[in-house]
Amino acid sequence: MSTDAAHPRETAARVTADDVDAAAERLAGVVSTTPVERSVRLSERTGAHVWLKREDLQVVRSYKARGAYNLIAQLDAPARAAGVVTASAGNHAQGVAFACAALGVRGRVHLPRTTPRQQRDRIASIGGDAIEMILDGETYDDVSAAAADEALQGATLVPAFDDPRTIAGQGTVLREAFDQLTALGEPLPDVVVVPVGGGGLLAGSVAWLRERHPHVRVVGVEPAGATSMAAALEAGEPVTLQTIDTFVDGAAVRRVGRHTFDTVAGTEPTMLSVPEGRICSEMLDLYQSDGIIAEPAGALATASLGGVLEVEPGSRVLCILSGGNNDVSRYADVVERALVHEGRKHYFLVEFPQEPGALRRFLDEVLGPDDDITLFEYVKHSHRETGPALVGVELSRAEDLAGLLERMDGAPPRIERIESESPLFRFLL
Numbered sequence: 001m002s003t004d005a006a007h008p009r010e011t012a013a014r015v016t017a018d019d020v021d022a023a024a025e026r027l028a029g030v031v032s033t034t035p036v037e038r039s040v041r042l043s044e045r046t047g048a049h050v051w052l053k054r055e056d057l058q059v060v061r062s063y064k065a066r067g068a069y070n071l072i073a074q075l076d077a078p079a080r081a082a083g084v085v086t087a088s089a090g091n092h093a094q095g096v097a098f099a100c101a102a103l104g105v106r107g108r109v110h111l112p113r114t115t116p117r118q119q120r121d122r123i124a125s126i127g128g129d130a131i132e133m134i135l136d137g138e139t140y141d142d143v144s145a146a147a148a149d150e151a152l153q154g155a156t157l158v159p160a161f162d163d164p165r166t167i168a169g170q171g172t173v174l175r176e177a178f179d180q181l182t183a184l185g186e187p188l189p190d191v192v193v194v195p196v197g198g199g200g201l202l203a204g205s206v207a208w209l210r211e212r213h214p215h216v217r218v219v220g221v222e223p224a225g226a227t228s229m230a231a232a233l234e235a236g237e238p239v240t241l242q243t244i245d246t247f248v249d250g251a252a253v254r255r256v257g258r259h260t261f262d263t264v265a266g267t268e269p270t271m272l273s274v275p276e277g278r279i280c281s282e283m284l285d286l287y288q289s290d291g292i293i294a295e296p297a298g299a300l301a302t303a304s305l306g307g308v309l310e311v312e313p314g315s316r317v318l319c320i321l322s323g324g325n326n327d328v329s330r331y332a333d334v335v336e337r338a339l340v341h342e343g344r345k346h347y348f349l350v351e352f353p354q355e356p357g358a359l360r361r362f363l364d365e366v367l368g369p370d371d372d373i374t375l376f377e378y379v380k381h382s383h384r385e386t387g388p389a390l391v392g393v394e395l396s397r398a399e400d401l402a403g404l405l406e407r408m409d410g411a412p413p414r415i416e417r418i419e420s421e422s423p424l425f426r427f428l429l
């Protein structure tokens with residue numbers, strides 16, 4: 001990581017609880033008041049009272065409409081007439097499209113050419129005539145440079161996280177949840193768990209809590225492959241991560257913002273990171289047990305309750321479930337990553353002797369009764385004595401691995417396990 005010279009120090013205005021209250025007034029009647037509900041599954045798992053703030057049910061299926069609307073609604077008439085511009089391939093673009101359509105402001109959204117059609121269709125249908133999409137770069141960095149250039153010509157840039165107005169809008173999520181819990185007669189949370197990408201939602205949350213409920217513990221959760229807020233808090237300033245894992249799109253951010261950092265620094269949230277495979281297991285639990293469609297970033301907060309964040313039994317925990325824009329085609333990958341993370345999916349290279357019965361012996365002598373072959377790639381070469389096969393095995397229980405490896409050790413074919421850290425494994429996944 002680096003604290004590169006491309007990001008000179010500038011003074012950032014610290015967002016206050018009053019800014020969040022003012023944002024809540026602006027947003028009243030414009031965005032949905034999303035449900036706050038008790039999670040029976042997570043309460044049983046942890047022994048705590050776990051509540052979910054369901055921003056997956058927000059208009060545009062994520063909290064991003066709040067920050068975008070709060071910013072654009074504050075522009076004066078000449079700025080509104082000049083229009084807004086943003087760069088995003090994800091939820092923020094949908095938030096800007098929603099706000100532009102609601103306020104009658106023209107918006108231009110720069111998208112990487114790789115943006116899936118489904119996402120483009122959503123932006124177009126939410127924004128209607130108010131939104132123009134420009135596909136003009138290969139990467140997010142390319143298109144954000146294009147959007148920043150355009151802002152120099154007079155349009156207002158709407159940052160996805162690094163603007164006090166965006167931050168204040170995102171802070172209304174937690175404020176609303178506290179109001180709802182109070183109205184239900186519930187005690188207020190001891191702990192709030194917030195997903196973190198560029199830090200907009202976390203900054204808005206701490207800005208409001210630090211003044212209104214300073215004793216509530218705040219936990220920020222990042223994906224293990226992109227811990228840019230933890231790195232910034234440790235370094236004392238935003239730093240750029242050289243490599244990130246982009247699986248948790250939305251929260252996979254190389255560098256947090258100056259405004260988000262300055263608002264969060266000094267409030268000492270507990271920062272945690274959750275492995276991508278754990279996030280996948282949680283997405284499946286949400287889907288299968290609770291009937292909730294969460295995208296990877298949306299499942300970050302609740303994923304931490306599976307062995308990463310320890311909570312006191314009997315305590316009150318509020319998790320923000322931040323978004324539900326998951327493309328159905330991603331579930332195959334999600335299932336695979338979850339099985340690998342749970343220790344139930346393994347890959348091997350097996351040198352089969354090229355003789356009749358070799359495969360049958362492998363099945364009879366090596367595989368256990370509940371083990372399932374999920375992948376078998378074999379090419380028979382007539383001029384060789386053995387032929388290698390790539391074999392994927394799914395176990396019913398992670399504990400069955402020891403027995404399987406023992407039987408493999410004693411088996412006639414040479415068998416090599418493909419370790420999950422190896423480059424070949426990354427190719428399979």
Ligand SMILES: Cc1ncc(COP(=O)(O)O)c(C=O)c1O
Pocket residue numbers: 062064090091092160161170195196197198199200201202249250251295297298322323324
């Ligand atoms: C669903 C969802 N959750 C969390 C985040 C992280 O956002 P922030 O930049 O506010 O930390 C994002 C960002 O796009 C998101 O889309």
